[in-house]
Amino acid sequence: MSQVQSQRMQSMCESAKAHVDDLLVLLSKSKMLSILYIMNCDKEPMRFSEIKKRVNSSSTTVARRLAELEDHGLVTRTAFATVPATVMYELTDDAITLQPSLESMFEWVLNRADSSV
Amino acid sequence: MSQVQSQRMQSMCESAKAHVDDLLVLLSKSKMLSILYIMNCDKEPMRFSEIKKRVNSSSTTVARRLAELEDHGLVTRTAFATVPATVMYELTDDAITLQPSLESMFEWVLNRADSSV
DNA sequence: GTAACAGGTTACAACATTGTTACAAAAGAA
């Protein structure tokens, strides 16, 4: 850990610790890392059905995860009045800054999964 | 996503996908990222009580997480016959290769928590 | 003999999360 980070850690007030925990809880929810990773691969806005198909989970869970991401300002939701409905989800700039970490973490996961087969 | 990764994704057999999911589920368990991060900061072997204190969780949960990490070959557990007992946990080389991702992810989390106060 | 310590385990009740099923809206196609 760098000295700057260490100092920041130590000087952090309770409310910031709560925010850190909050974010870690968010990121630790089921399928959350996958959703963020998938959306970061294709930088384009993505439809609900496409996300659902790629993470291979129920509508309920995907809808919940996307709502939580929206609540935290990590995705934007845009609905188009087509028939049938079209809804696009897009990562915010803040979420995009998480990309290097995600990519590096998934690379580790893929390598480990590979070598364990 | 790089072309190499993309190809690896597509050519992955079902069992590898299962391994990926397994790892993502592991990493998504409560306190797991924190434990890995903390142990990666201090590279030294760490005592159970120290880990427990730093992640601020119950013995039960910390013990469960450490056992899961050991099962996955990400930490080693070494018991010393001192009185009272001393047990040291240490990241394996494999787990240490996850460090850059973790550090970068926690930096993102800390920055976001900071700016949301 | 009993208190204290680290490092747990076990049982269990409370709580959280999941997927399933049913439903809805809106409009164009058959």
Added chain:
DNA sequence: TTCTTTTGTAACAATGTTGTAACCTGTTAC
């Protein structure tokens, strides 16, 4: 008119996870 589509939501039972409280080991100190 009814079917189809996408994008969800609501209710609910099943399942999973958590912390708490009690207990255990082994040895040294009182």
